[in-house]
Amino acid sequence: MTQRKVAVIGGGAAGMMSGIFAAYSGDSVVIFEKNAKIGRKLYITGKGRCNVTNNCDIQTVLANTPTNSRFLYSALNRFSPQDTMDFFEMNGLPLKTERGNRVFPVSDKAADVVDTLLKVSKQVGCKIIHENVIDIIIENNEVKAVKTDNRTMNFDKIIIASGGKSYHLTGSTGDGYKFAKKAGHNIIPLKPSLVPLQSSDNFCAEMNGLQLKNIAISVVDTKTNKKIYDDFGELLFTYYGISGAVILSASSHIGEMSEGRYRIDIDLKPALSEEQLNSRLLREFKKNHNKEYISILHSLLPSKMTEVFAQRSGILPDKKCSEITKTERYNIIKLLKNFGVTISSFRPLDEAIVTSGGVDTKEINPKTMESKLVKGLYFAGEVIDVDCYTGGFNLQTAFSTGVLAGEN
Numbered sequence: 001m002t003q004r005k006v007a008v009i010g011g012g013a014a015g016m017m018s019g020i021f022a023a024y025s026g027d028s029v030v031i032f033e034k035n036a037k038i039g040r041k042l043y044i045t046g047k048g049r050c051n052v053t054n055n056c057d058i059q060t061v062l063a064n065t066p067t068n069s070r071f072l073y074s075a076l077n078r079f080s081p082q083d084t085m086d087f088f089e090m091n092g093l094p095l096k097t098e099r100g101n102r103v104f105p106v107s108d109k110a111a112d113v114v115d116t117l118l119k120v121s122k123q124v125g126c127k128i129i130h131e132n133v134i135d136i137i138i139e140n141n142e143v144k145a146v147k148t149d150n151r152t153m154n155f156d157k158i159i160i161a162s163g164g165k166s167y168h169l170t171g172s173t174g175d176g177y178k179f180a181k182k183a184g185h186n187i188i189p190l191k192p193s194l195v196p197l198q199s200s201d202n203f204c205a206e207m208n209g210l211q212l213k214n215i216a217i218s219v220v221d222t223k224t225n226k227k228i229y230d231d232f233g234e235l236l237f238t239y240y241g242i243s244g245a246v247i248l249s250a251s252s253h254i255g256e257m258s259e260g261r262y263r264i265d266i267d268l269k270p271a272l273s274e275e276q277l278n279s280r281l282l283r284e285f286k287k288n289h290n291k292e293y294i295s296i297l298h299s300l301l302p303s304k305m306t307e308v309f310a311q312r313s314g315i316l317p318d319k320k321c322s323e324i325t326k327t328e329r330y331n332i333i334k335l336l337k338n339f340g341v342t343i344s345s346f347r348p349l350d351e352a353i354v355t356s357g358g359v360d361t362k363e364i365n366p367k368t369m370e371s372k373l374v375k376g377l378y379f380a381g382e383v384i385d386v387d388c389y390t391g392g393f394n395l396q397t398a399f400s401t402g403v404l405a406g407e408n
Helices: 013-024 042-048 058-063 069-078 081-090 110-123 175-182 245-251 274-287 293-300 303-313 326-337 393-407
Strands: 005-009 028-032 095-097 102-105 127-129 133-139 142-148 152-154 157-160 187-193 197-199 211-221 226-237 241-243 262-267 339-346 354-359 377-379
Touching: 005 013, 005 175, 013 028, 013 110, 013 157, 013 393, 042 110, 058 069, 058 393, 069 393, 081 095, 081 102, 081 393, 102 110, 133 175, 142 157, 157 175, 175 187, 175 354, 197 245, 211 245, 226 245, 241 245, 241 339, 274 293, 274 326, 293 303, 303 326, 377 393
Parallel strands: 005 028, 005 157, 028 127, 157 377
Antiparallel strands: 095 102, 133 142, 142 152, 187 354, 197 241, 197 339, 211 226, 211 262, 226 241, 262 339
């Protein structure tokens, strides 16, 4: 049997896994990566630690995939989170499972994940060419060649795994959408997912750089006055609004964004009920009856937050604790449990961890990742209109679709 020539466009998580499994199948593989380094986006995932997957079952991955989860059924059944963990550990990278079943390399170095993928791809014979692909050649509804800035090379199969349009400095500039569109594919409009949120509230900038740990949040749709998402973890105030792990996750639950429609309510003391907080405040005020209100806030909150909190509570910072009324105390408790931030917009797409939107899943065979429109054209990873919540699910999707595309 003649060895097939396979081109993989993109040397990220999906692209490298595609190349490895195409080579396992006996194909001659060339991975095109326009950056000088392979896996550039992988280096910055998980704060540089690389959350490779989630130690869970397939149903949990699907439950954490708000967009087109059913499309992933075959890919995940072929290459599950357990398969991902086995792949890395069998190739010399020890892993560990942390809070939320997030899986990281024991070394806490994303570079080790990239090095493992690079090592295996070389072992199985993948050739890596650091050139920018500018076009794919299609004749009679079948792929024929890949054109770079420097040359044109013939191929029997082409896998587009060039990522989304988020973090464009890592090379994710949306080239895959251009190639897919040329092949006749419908592109679902792109929007940021897992992205910081912008706020019109000036107090966010006043607390720029303040990180809150062990807080709870609720996302409220003010149009319906319903909570649409809850989470617990870390939050960061920035000059433009709010970021941090809980906010990135929350952003993927926000549908039609408009100025002021959504509000993030922060519970600054999730471990304490309103009754417990009331008892604590009564004790503090009694013990420090001659002290100013602001001094009590310093014992409750980070110093960078106290002036903002005092202002929002409507109580003068220098008011004596003995003078604070029952109504004012109740307002303090309400604000501690519901510190609201009005959301005005998403941050730009190039600040998003993940791009929502992409190649329409209706036009891709979910059992092979092959285009239903063009013979020999395959897709893998973020270029497809599938996105997940944080916790290793997006990388798992990249690996699973990459394996399926490569094998087929």
